[in-house]
Amino acid sequence: MKITLKVWRQKSKDTKGEFKTYQHDHVSSDMSFLEMMDVLNTELIKKGEDPIHFDHDCREGICGMCSMYINGQPHGPLQTTTCQLHMRSFKDGETITVEPWRAQAFPVIRDLVVDRTAFDRIQQVGGYISVNTGGVPDANSIPIAKKIADEAFDAAACIGCGACVAACKNASAMLFVSAKVSQFALLPQGHAERKERVEKMVNQMDAEGFGSCTNTSACEAECPKGISVANIARMNREYFSAMISSYEVKVGGGE
Amino acid sequence: MKWLIEFFTSTLGRKLLMALTGLFLILFLAVHLAGNLQLLKHDEGRAFNVYAEFMSTNPVIQLISKGNFFFILLHAGVSLGLTIHNRKARGLQGYAVSGKSSIWSSRNMGILGTVILVFIVIHLKDFWAQMHWGGIPTVSYDGKEYRDLSALVAVWFDKGWYVALYCFCMTAIGFHLWHGFISAFQTLGLNHPKYNPLIHFVGKAFAIVVPALFAWIPLAMYFKI
Numbered sequence: 001m002k003i004t005l006k007v008w009r010q011k012s013k014d015t016k017g018e019f020k021t022y023q024h025d026h027v028s029s030d031m032s033f034l035e036m037m038d039v040l041n042t043e044l045i046k047k048g049e050d051p052i053h054f055d056h057d058c059r060e061g062i063c064g065m066c067s068m069y070i071n072g073q074p075h076g077p078l079q080t081t082t083c084q085l086h087m088r089s090f091k092d093g094e095t096i097t098v099e100p101w102r103a104q105a106f107p108v109i110r111d112l113v114v115d116r117t118a119f120d121r122i123q124q125v126g127g128y129i130s131v132n133t134g135g136v137p138d139a140n141s142i143p144i145a146k147k148i149a150d151e152a153f154d155a156a157a158c159i160g161c162g163a164c165v166a167a168c169k170n171a172s173a174m175l176f177v178s179a180k181v182s183q184f185a186l187l188p189q190g191h192a193e194r195k196e197r198v199e200k201m202v203n204q205m206d207a208e209g210f211g212s213c214t215n216t217s218a219c220e221a222e223c224p225k226g227i228s229v230a231n232i233a234r235m236n237r238e239y240f241s242a243m244i245s246s247y248e249v250k251v252g253g254g255e
Numbered sequence: 256m257k258w259l260i261e262f263f264t265s266t267l268g269r270k271l272l273m274a275l276t277g278l279f280l281i282l283f284l285a286v287h288l289a290g291n292l293q294l295l296k297h298d299e300g301r302a303f304n305v306y307a308e309f310m311s312t313n314p315v316i317q318l319i320s321k322g323n324f325f326f327i328l329l330h331a332g333v334s335l336g337l338t339i340h341n342r343k344a345r346g347l348q349g350y351a352v353s354g355k356s357s358i359w360s361s362r363n364m365g366i367l368g369t370v371i372l373v374f375i376v377i378h379l380k381d382f383w384a385q386m387h388w389g390g391i392p393t394v395s396y397d398g399k400e401y402r403d404l405s406a407l408v409a410v411w412f413d414k415g416w417y418v419a420l421y422c423f424c425m426t427a428i429g430f431h432l433w434h435g436f437i438s439a440f441q442t443l444g445l446n447h448p449k450y451n452p453l454i455h456f457v458g459k460a461f462a463i464v465v466p467a468l469f470a471w472i473p474l475a476m477y478f479k480i
Binding site for chain 2: 006017019069071072073097099102103104105108167169170171172202203205206209210211212213214215216217218221222229230232233234235236237238239240243244
């Protein structure tokens with residue numbers, strides 16, 4: 001396969017970026033998108049040029065590191081992570097446009113790499129449970145209906161890649177935050193800190209400068225893990241009931 | 256009190272305001288349509304005039320009407336604030352290639368809403384302001400005086416361009432409702448597999464039927480059906 005790549009190149013956070021076009025003549029349809037980028041980078045290094053910087057880690061579709069906006073879609077044309085996208089999804093001779101995630105809360109660090117620590121800070125204010133582990137409890141000592149467990153598991157499948165933010169016209173992080181809120185709200189272990197969690201996480205989300213949801217469902221359509229927007233409705237319910245009924249907790253974004 | 260301010264300045268709180276005011280305006284549309292449909296009666300506008308007189312003089316209706324104006328302004332104002340917030344969140348650098356993984360109306364609620372707001376202003380100037388402050392000729396039924404609003408409606412709906420404008424605005428309302436109705440329930444957190452099919456069916460039916468009936472009235476009057 002031969003392809004033309006239009007890639008966003010940007011030296012650093014504060015410099016202006018621009019598209020650069022690369023002709024790539026050694027592409028196999030069996031390559032993953034990242035492998036194709038590796039081959040291109042090897043060629044660039046041989047030529048003494050600066051290789052294209054991009055995020056990647058496990059290359060198994062479970063870590064959430066890869067983050068390219070390919071031909072107008074986060075992670076490209078398939079509902080997978082970029083590492084699980086293969087060149088057979090493209091046509092021979094095609095021009096592929098590769099951009100970084102675009103959001104005020106996800107500043108570009110270099111080329112296709114964006115700073116997603118805003119997600120970490122949202123997690124840090126409440127995306128966990130605090131319990132004294134004590135002894136090992138007996139299996140099934142806390143009965144949980146299978147359907148509820150499944151629902152919580154589906155929410156927990158979120159890998160925090162940020163495709164929802166990239167796909168959203170408002171750069172809203174609500175699919176991510178709602179998945180993290182839901183996985184605990186559904187389970188008894190999460191109930192102790194339920195109200196405080198949703199208040200803090202929503203406040204941190206706002207403080208990070210993410211947009212608000214307009215229910216276009218673009219996030220759900222692009223999420224590589226198929227997280228449902230039903231989680232956003234759940235987060236809204238959780239937040240409204242928490243705000244009107246919780247004891248006053250200190251809310252507001254962290255540093 | 257601090258929590259209340261925090262609540263209604265958060266993105267979720269502001270979305271809640273959008274959903275609640277939106278649902279109120281949906282109810283208002285249904286009531287307004289029920290009144291307008293009386294124009295289709297071939298009784299020289301009597302039923303409609305009696306209804307309009309009641310609506311513009313009854314103190315309870317007048318109070319609800321004040322609320323209605325407030326909710327329209329609140330709906331528009333909060334959406335303006337959220338739109339500015341969302342534009343800022345998206346950042347200055349846009350995408351070179353942008354996918355379309357959502358329905359058109361959901362991405363263009365602001366434009367549709369602006370069309371509707373302009374329509375509301377025109378509509379208020381032509382009918383509501385005339386009813387309240389304009390010298391509308393009166394008509395007498397059973398010895399009681401009524402303002403002849405139906406005659407004013409007939410004058411406007413005899414102009415082809417006005418009927419076309421009206422129908423265009425009803426289309427905008429239809430698209431706005433197509434997304435807005437269902438979206439309001441989602442924002443309120445009312446998303447449940449048992450009730451979703453009902454919400455979706457009613458929402459989409461409402462978005463088609465209500466604007467279509469609104470638009471049918473000027474068309475019927477223009478073409479003398």
